[in-house]
Amino acid sequence: MQDLVLKSQGINKSFGGVHALTDMGFELRSGEVHALVGENGAGKSTYIKILSGVYHKDSGSNAYNGANVDFRTTIEARKAGIGMVPQIIELAPMLTVAENIYMGGYPSAKNGIVNWKELYRKAEETASIFGMEALVREPVGKLGAGYRQLVEILKALTYDTRIIAFDEPTAALSEDETRRLFELIRKLKAKGISIIYVSHRLDELFEIADRITVLKDGRVMGTRDIAAVTKDDIVSLMVGRDLNLYGEDSRKRGKTDEVALEVRDLKATGVHGVSFSVHKGEIVGCFGMVGSGRTETMMAIFGDSPLHGGEVLLKGRSVKIKSPFHAVRMGLGLVPENRIAQGVILIAPVKNNITLPFVGKLARKRGGFLDLRKERAIARQYIKALNLKTPDEDTQVSDLSGGNQQKVSIAKWLATRSDVIIFDEPTHGIDVGAKADIYRLLRELSDEGKGIILVSSELPEVLNVCDRILVFRDGKIVHEFTENRGLNEAEVVRFALG
Amino acid sequence: MIETVKDSKSMFTKVLNQVRMLLVLIGLVAVFSLLSPHFLNAGNFSAIGLTISVIGIVCIGQSLALLTGSFDLSVGSIAGFSGIVVAQLTRAYGMYPLVLVLGIAIGAFIGLLNGLLIAKAKVNALITTLGMMTIFEGGTFLASRGFAVGVNTPEFRFLGTTHVFGVPLPILILVFLYVVFYLILRFTVFGRYVYSIGGNPEAARLSGINVDRIRILVFVIIGALAAFGGCLLASRLGSAQTTAGNMYPLNSIGACVLGGIAITGGVGNLFGALIGVAIIGVLKSGLIMINMPSYYQWVANGIVLILAVYLDTRRRR
Ligand SMILES: Nc1ncnc2c1ncn2[C@@H]1O[C@H](COP(=O)(O)OP(=O)(O)OP(=O)(O)O)[C@@H](O)[C@H]1O
Numbered sequence: 001m002q003d004l005v006l007k008s009q010g011i012n013k014s015f016g017g018v019h020a021l022t023d024m025g026f027e028l029r030s031g032e033v034h035a036l037v038g039e040n041g042a043g044k045s046t047y048i049k050i051l052s053g054v055y056h057k058d059s060g061s062n063a064y065n066g067a068n069v070d071f072r073t074t075i076e077a078r079k080a081g082i083g084m085v086p087q088i089i090e091l092a093p094m095l096t097v098a099e100n101i102y103m104g105g106y107p108s109a110k111n112g113i114v115n116w117k118e119l120y121r122k123a124e125e126t127a128s129i130f131g132m133e134a135l136v137r138e139p140v141g142k143l144g145a146g147y148r149q150l151v152e153i154l155k156a157l158t159y160d161t162r163i164i165a166f167d168e169p170t171a172a173l174s175e176d177e178t179r180r181l182f183e184l185i186r187k188l189k190a191k192g193i194s195i196i197y198v199s200h201r202l203d204e205l206f207e208i209a210d211r212i213t214v215l216k217d218g219r220v221m222g223t224r225d226i227a228a229v230t231k232d233d234i235v236s237l238m239v240g241r242d243l244n245l246y247g248e249d250s251r252k253r254g255k256t257d258e259v260a261l262e263v264r265d266l267k268a269t270g271v272h273g274v275s276f277s278v279h280k281g282e283i284v285g286c287f288g289m290v291g292s293g294r295t296e297t298m299m300a301i302f303g304d305s306p307l308h309g310g311e312v313l314l315k316g317r318s319v320k321i322k323s324p325f326h327a328v329r330m331g332l333g334l335v336p337e338n339r340i341a342q343g344v345i346l347i348a349p350v351k352n353n354i355t356l357p358f359v360g361k362l363a364r365k366r367g368g369f370l371d372l373r374k375e376r377a378i379a380r381q382y383i384k385a386l387n388l389k390t391p392d393e394d395t396q397v398s399d400l401s402g403g404n405q406q407k408v409s410i411a412k413w414l415a416t417r418s419d420v421i422i423f424d425e426p427t428h429g430i431d432v433g434a435k436a437d438i439y440r441l442l443r444e445l446s447d448e449g450k451g452i453i454l455v456s457s458e459l460p461e462v463l464n465v466c467d468r469i470l471v472f473r474d475g476k477i478v479h480e481f482t483e484n485r486g487l488n489e490a491e492v493v494r495f496a497l498g
Numbered sequence: 499m500i501e502t503v504k505d506s507k508s509m510f511t512k513v514l515n516q517v518r519m520l521l522v523l524i525g526l527v528a529v530f531s532l533l534s535p536h537f538l539n540a541g542n543f544s545a546i547g548l549t550i551s552v553i554g555i556v557c558i559g560q561s562l563a564l565l566t567g568s569f570d571l572s573v574g575s576i577a578g579f580s581g582i583v584v585a586q587l588t589r590a591y592g593m594y595p596l597v598l599v600l601g602i603a604i605g606a607f608i609g610l611l612n613g614l615l616i617a618k619a620k621v622n623a624l625i626t627t628l629g630m631m632t633i634f635e636g637g638t639f640l641a642s643r644g645f646a647v648g649v650n651t652p653e654f655r656f657l658g659t660t661h662v663f664g665v666p667l668p669i670l671i672l673v674f675l676y677v678v679f680y681l682i683l684r685f686t687v688f689g690r691y692v693y694s695i696g697g698n699p700e701a702a703r704l705s706g707i708n709v710d711r712i713r714i715l716v717f718v719i720i721g722a723l724a725a726f727g728g729c730l731l732a733s734r735l736g737s738a739q740t741t742a743g744n745m746y747p748l749n750s751i752g753a754c755v756l757g758g759i760a761i762t763g764g765v766g767n768l769f770g771a772l773i774g775v776a777i778i779g780v781l782k783s784g785l786i787m788i789n790m791p792s793y794y795q796w797v798a799n800g801i802v803l804i805l806a807v808y809l810d811t812r813r814r815r
């Protein structure tokens with residue numbers, strides 16, 4: 001048997017009445033990549049946060065190199081050799097990449113004076129892992145989501161690290177960046193560093209993981225060698241039943257002849273002449289690489305960025321959408337790409353978030369006073385429909401797990417009952433069971449005659465759920481697949497890469 | 499695992515957070531009652547109520563600003579300027595109630611300028627309201643040539659000096675406004691928008707809320723309330739003072755934060771703000787009663803402000 005770096009036993013942790021972890025056990029060998037998977041709210045992030053000093057366990061023990069540890073801060077954990085790359089990026093946007101990497105302990109500080117030259121030299125050295133040397137002097141706020149994620153990873157590497165825990169590192173990364181991350185992980189492994197790897201992308205586990213532990217409702221369902229399991233095995237351990245991810249397309253109506261939304265020669269920042277239409281009852285997929293202009297196109301339609309040209313038509317009528325305020329009133333909805341910054345109000349209760357876009361309607365003919373009972377009923381209805389894990393509708397969104405926060409961001413547009421709903425990467429950070437729920441919901445919405453746009457970088461999802469696929473590249477639509485049946489992945493990717 | 503029954507411990511801490519400042523208030527009253535024999539009586543409480551009635555009204559506005567994630571430093575100048583203008587006009591033309599409405603409108607207009615600059619021109623709130631504060635400090639001196647403006651007509655003094663069943667009218671107005679705005683914030687669409695914008699302006703905007711419009715409206719309300727406060731003070735004193743509102747900006751922010759309204763926006767309620775104001779009032783009166791020189795009140799105010807922010811930060815950890 002290989003030597004153990006870490007052995008956790010009987011870990012319990014609850015938040016108020018929520019048992020996030022119950023009697024959790026976990027072992028990590030040196031130089032191993034141990035994947036931790038489970039549904040949203042299963043307790044994965046909680047476990048990692050306990051290890052790295054963010055949360056404190058209620059009971060149980062963590063033996064690290066044979067000695068019991070209980071870190072009080074992340075810095076303490078980092079100094080002891082346990083690094084974490086959190087699920088939610090926590091960087092200082094105004095500071096440079098180098099400053100962020102060394103936050104909490106500049107390596108070259110003497111008597112409180114920082115040796116900047118030395119700091120930047122070291123940072124360049126570290127950043128070269130991802131070919132980011134040139135960026136170390138850039139403020140983090142100017143970088144895209146992918147780079148920010150990479151900075152978080154570099155941050156975890158600065159001390160003499162023995163264990164690194166990655167919490168959904170690839171959710172915001174492009175394929176290319178993911179490949180580099182895997183290279184890095186293999187290098188770390190070769191050096192004997194152990195890795196805890198949390199992800200909802202089960203396919204990538206077969207590429208990178210040695211063993212896998214499945215959590216469900218805060219309990220360990222089992223630990224297996226990755227070579228000994230199939231994806232279906234993992235899913236059924238996670239969900240507790242067999243799951244047909246993409247489900248059956250049992251829509252009765254589906255696509256109609258009526259056009260819900262049409263866009264003609266749309267031009268905006270990063271968008272260079274995009275034309276397409278969405279019929280009522282149709283699910284249109286927008287595929288492309290990160291930076292291909294999909295999000296920019298959607299934000300322009302939604303009135304978030306000014307149009308430089310072209311027009312938008314709703315139900316055949318040309319409309320001017322000057323702001324999201326207009327867009328929502330004209331029957332558009334948009335689930336934004338970044339749920340924390342744009343999708344939800346973390347400090348507000350779940351119910352307030354769900355009713356936000358139409359809260360004015362809850363006060364109609366009541367002199368501005370809200371019908372709170374109706375609000376509660378609506379919130380409960382969508383909590384149930386989306387299988388949203390929350391103690392109740394009054395819980396603050398910040399207390400939910402990452403995936404359940406995403407569900408709140410989706411629920412509010414379902415509840416608004418917009419005519420056309422744009423989903424920008426709706427399944428990022430969402431577990432397989434919830435994904436299946438969302439695909440089912442998309443079909444239900446389409447059956448109700450809504451026009452649906454699904455922006456996604458996950459090809460299998462686009463191929464299995466959409467009626468029609470638009471491929472974006474460099475701010476344009478480079479190809480349209482009008483029928484998705486029988487398409488193979490390589491064909492679509494070829495257009496996306498050009 | 500999700501349990502349907504709410505954890506009694508977490509409910510308890512929630513309630514405790516709500517009433518903690520109330521306990522502080524009661525504690526202060528108890529301490530001063532022990533230190534001074536004159537503190538604990540109806541007359542003194544009525545006096546305290548009168549002194550906090552104006553700053554209390556200003557605090558309603560400040561709460562709205564803080565809840566939307568902003569703040570307003572010009573409340574004092576607006577109160578001072580409106581008070582002077584209304585007093586001058588009353589002295590020249592009489593027509594008191596009409597002039598009062600005009601005074602409130604002036605405050606609302608200044609608030610509108612604040613709102614437009616902040617929401618539309620995107621000048622930051624610190625600079626905008628600081629600038630407006632200075633402008634109308636100047637305006638106050640220009641309108642008064644630096645002297646207090648005394649008015650002694652019964653109409654002018656009605657609001658500030660009337661008693662209803664022995665209770666001074668300003669206190670009743672204060673309580674009335676708190677109840678109204680508490681209900682508005684808690685139960686109306688406008689209130690929900692205010693909290694949402696303070697919680698995450700970007701998410702609110704992308705949910706189709708006209709964030710700019712609400713922000714502007716909030717500053718208009720702040721201006722109107724501050725102006726009304728200024729007129730009420732002039733009515734109570736029988737003269738409009740040029741320096742009437744000098745301490746309002748800091749004191750109002752301090753009181754609100756002390757009462758649990760987060761400086762980062764989106765959290766807190768008016769009940770808390772009222773307790774915050776009351777604490778400041780009791781502190782002031784108590785220090786006078788135990789014969790502390792008035793400079794110590796400044797020191798106390800500063801300490802209270804810092805303490806309030808410290809508690810706010812602790813609460814959020
Ligand atoms: N700070 C907190 N306060 C209250 N409850 C919390 C807190 N953090 C997590 N929880 C609850 O603990 C449970 C486990 O959450 P955790 O974030 O560990 O899930 P997860 O497995 O990482 O899920 P996801 O895949 O969605 O990120 C959830 O039910 C969540 O609501």
Ligand SMILES: [Mg+2]
Pocket residue numbers: 044045046087167401402403
């Ligand atoms: Mg998580």
